[in-house]
Structures are given as structure tokens and as C-alpha cells.
Amino acid sequence: xxxxxxxxxxxxxxxxxxxxxxxxxxxxxxxxxxxxxxxxxxxxxxxxxxxxxxxxxxxxxxxxxxxxxxxxxxxxxxxxxxxxxxxxxxxxxxxxxxxxxxxxxxxxxxxxxxxxxxxxxxxxxxxxxxxxxxxxxxxxxxx
Numbered sequence: 001x002x003x004x005x006x007x008x009x010x011x012x013x014x015x016x017x018x019x020x021x022x023x024x025x026x027x028x029x030x031x032x033x034x035x036x037x038x039x040x041x042x043x044x045x046x047x048x049x050x051x052x053x054x055x056x057x058x059x060x061x062x063x064x065x066x067x068x069x070x071x072x073x074x075x076x077x078x079x080x081x082x083x084x085x086x087x088x089x090x091x092x093x094x095x096x097x098x099x100x101x102x103x104x105x106x107x108x109x110x111x112x113x114x115x116x117x118x119x120x121x122x123x124x125x126x127x128x129x130x131x132x133x134x135x136x137x138x139x140x141x142x143x
Contacts, residue, residue, distance in 0.1 A: 002026050032065045033125060049121070097140035103133060 002022045012020040022028060037046045041063045042053060067074035074080070091098075100109035122132040 002028065032068075033129065035063075035065060038063075091139075094142055095139045096142040099138045099140075101136040101138050103136045108138070 002024055005024050006022050008020040008022065010017050010019065012018040039046045041059060042057070062069055067077040067080070101107070102109055124130045124132040
């Protein structure tokens with residue numbers, strides 16, 4: 001809630017470049033989920049699963065907000081990033097292959113290839129987003 005009258009420098013008007021006036025007492029909310037699907041940042045396929053986009057994507061400070069930002073940034077951000085990096089590295093060291101498994105049939109899910117659409121993925125959206133049905137995989141130990 002705004003404690004005094006202020007403005008957001010751009011985002012208003014038909015060209016989205018005009019300021020937006022925020023009146024004292026007005027509630028301002030934003031959706032991280034929606035912000036992470038902005039076509040002007042992530043491209044026309046912003047709604048699609050496309051991990052390759054991260055190879056060349058150049059983002060501004062407020063374009064990716066898994067830990068929020070500014071004075072309300074997550075205190076555990078650095079710990080979480082180090083912990084996630086450690087887990088990924090250990091999995092790469094321990095397993096030579098990881099394959100998705102269909103939980104209903106037990107069959108391997110083929111690689112998405114060029115199609116990149118997996119209709120079996122369902123989201124659970126709350127404070128954070130997760131896989132509604134869990135992640136079922138087969139791991140092949142490294143030799």
C-alpha cells in the first residue's frame with residue numbers, strides 16, 4: 001500500500017512508456033508468474049518451455065524475480081543458489097543419464113526435440129510454482 005502519492009516511471013499509456021500515478025493508500029500488487037512470461041523480455045514463445053533461451057538472454061535487474069528484489073529481497077537467496085548449484089553438480093557427477101518417466105504407464109517420456117511441447121506437465125501455482133504431479137525420472141548411475 002502506497003504511504004504517499006508517487007509515480008512509477010513507465011508502464012502507462014498506450015505505448016507503456018508514460019508514468020503511472022499511484023495515489024496514497026492505493027494497493028499495488030504484481031505477479032511474478034506473469035512477469036516471468038513477458039513476451040517483450042522472453043520472446044514470443046514466453047509461455048513455452050524453452051531452456052535454450054537462457055543461453056543468450058540478457059535481462060534487466062527486475063526481469064527475473066525468483067527471490068524478489070530491492071529492500072524485500074529474499075535473505076536466503078545466496079544460500080539457495082549455492083545449495084541448488086551443489087545439488088546439480090553432484091547429480092552430474094553421480095548420474096550419466098536422466099530420463100523422464102510417465103507416472104501412469106512407467107514408460108520413458110521421449111525427448112521433446114524440436115516440438116518442445118509436453119502436454120503432460122501440469123503446474124501447481126501458489127506462493128511458488130511446482131509440478132502438480134511431481135517429477136518422475138529414471139537415473140542411470142555413472143560408471
